[in-house]
Amino acid sequence: MTEIKNLKKAAKRILKAVKNKEKIILYGDADLDGVASVVILKETIQNLGGQISAVFFPNRENDGYGITEKALDQLKDITPSLLISLDLGIGNFKEVRLAKKRGFEIVIIDHHQILGRLPEASVVVDPKQKGDKYPFKGLATAGIIFKLSQVLLGEKPSGNLKNSFLELTALATLADMMPQEEDNKVFIEEGLSVFPNTFRPGLRAFFEILGDSRGNLQKIIAALNTCEIIDNINQVYLLLITPSFEEAKKIAQNLIDRADKKQFQVKEMVRAVERKIAAKLTEAIIFEGDSSWPLILAGSVASILSQKYGKPAFIFKKGESESYGSVRVSKELNSVDAMNSCKNLLITYGGHPPASGFRVKNENLEQFKKCLTKYFIKP
């Protein structure tokens, strides 16, 4: 069976770091796929006797997506170190170069679309890169990390640990809305079958609060995918690693409330966008931003609008000098290619063909809209 390109190379590099007691930083996206990937890799490395010096999740709302200069500043005392980026990094050309200068060695493990070239990291694992012969391209990052964990641990993990990794992989694959076929189908079936007996207090907390697990699966996933950060701590990460059932119940309840509130806010924001586009219904794309719109809601709002109006939707939070946005387009279109055709106007961009994001200087917003419109009306 062909393997994911560089998966063994990444495993080797991690084993060397463990053996030499190097500092290791796990730098993950704040959503469930990112958090689950961090948790699985952290517990795998600890199982090998290694130590994690820091775990970091950028706050999308304030810092934007991906590896950021601000984060590298915050981590500067933990060098030299091996920084493993999970579920992000594939588009961070500038930041990876900067990180290397500052004493971080970078390993990127991501599943997002390649943006023409690769960042200059020591190891890049991304099934979508050139020369990757692994036949299935729809893995979530957690799925890649599950496979990495198997390479690292071999037959070693106990049934409990393996089952727990399967649960997290299944939940992350569903949360990331990856295709439910091939490897993912196996992860989902096996993961959900052991899920009701999970040992993880953070997951058992949901059963205690919500009752029967299967019927509430969507609710649990929504709560786990809220990207909630309080006092710089990713609450889903905290939930998944806490040994305390009491603490877990508090966090889980807060995440459930947060997810409910988010759903309500999304509806309100959809109405706000619809008021703005009422006079522009002949335009080829929906392209709207506001300084009061939370970035955290932009993806859900774009998704609803793109389906309802049958158009690509670009929804952004307008900051003082830059804007951050989320993009959703229908299945037959490719939003990453669309932004690729406008890349000179963008600071960063990337993601999956139907769901992606961008960061742009405000002075380029109008040009960006024109460029996108041109791309999408092209015959």
Ligand SMILES: [Mn+2]
């Ligand atoms: Mn992901």
